[in-house]
Amino acid sequence: MDEKGFLIGVLGLGEVIALSFASEGANVAINYFNRIEPAEKVAAKCAEKGVKAVTVRADMCSTAEAKRSIEETIEKLGGLDIVIANAGWTRFSNFADLDALDEPEWDRCWAANVKVPHALLKAAKPTFEANPEGGVLITTGSIAGNSQGGSSMAYAVTKAAQIQLIKCLATTQGPKIRINTVLPGFLRTEWGLRYPQETIDFVIDKAALKHETYLQDCADAFIMLAKNTSMTGMKVQVDAGLNIQGN
Incomplete structure (x- = not known):
């Protein structure tokens, strides 16, 4: 995969995705906002695999920042073939409490989970349309977008909207651009471990395969979608059978 990928978000799943693409020979640009040290460490690990790896600072709750990050990535890498929109936003809250998140938090969730992927x-x-083989956008969705639960109601609603965004973009932006999304289940990451242990135990027991979504399994779905030239507008659910009934 002699391509230039742009990774949004670096912690947890983002790191595994970045290293997986680097192992495939893709150059990577790694986004961070407040924490440069983890981004630099991941970039160094990617560079050890013989690819070019750079970091790009941008707030992925801002469409203007998203646009600038793409421009900076193209400048640093000399081109762009793949965008992995891995960033998102939520705040853990009581799902049933209609006052749990205020209006600015709902707006922030909408911006990060819907407006920014569109802006990217x-x-x-x-650049994608100028590339001989086009380009690829893959977002990190969530099974929350296929269900009625998750870290917050705003998160579930905006992740559902992201799925519809992917379908609309795929329908209208071909034939040179492919757009898909990966829907992970519970990931044992810094963010996922914010759930209470009893919630984690319940979720794992509920999954048909009785384990969490393994990070490498999830990253492999991104690699597959980046390579598969016959898939667009698709959601690939990687959740250990946690939400089989999801539509």
Whole structure:
């Protein structure tokens, strides 16, 4: 995979995705906002695999920052073939409490989970269409978008909207651009471990395979979607059978 990938978000799953793409020979640009040290460490690990790895600072709750990050990535890598929109936003809250998140938090969730992926593709589109083999956008969705639960109601609603965004973009932005999403289940990451232990135990027991979503299994889905030239508008659910009934 002699391509230039752009990774959004570096902690947890983002690190595994970055290293997986680097192992495939892809150059990577790694996004961070407040914490540069983890981004630099992941970039160094990627560089050890013989690829070019750079970092790009941007707030992925801002469409203007998203646009700038694409422009900076193209400048640093000399091109762009793949965008992995791995960032998102939520705040853990009582799902049933309609006052749990205020209006600015709902707006922030909408911006991060819907507006920014749209802005990333809009910024990357001219480069993608100029590439001989086009370009790829893959977002990190969530099974929360297929169910009625999760870290917050705003998160579930906006992740559902992201699924519809992917379908609309895929329908209208071909044939040179492919757009898909990966829907993980429970991931044992810094973020996922914010759930109470009893919730984690319940979720794992509920999964048909009786284990969490393994990070490498999830990252492998991104690699597959980046390579598969016959898939667009698709959601690939990698959740150990936690939400089989999801539509």
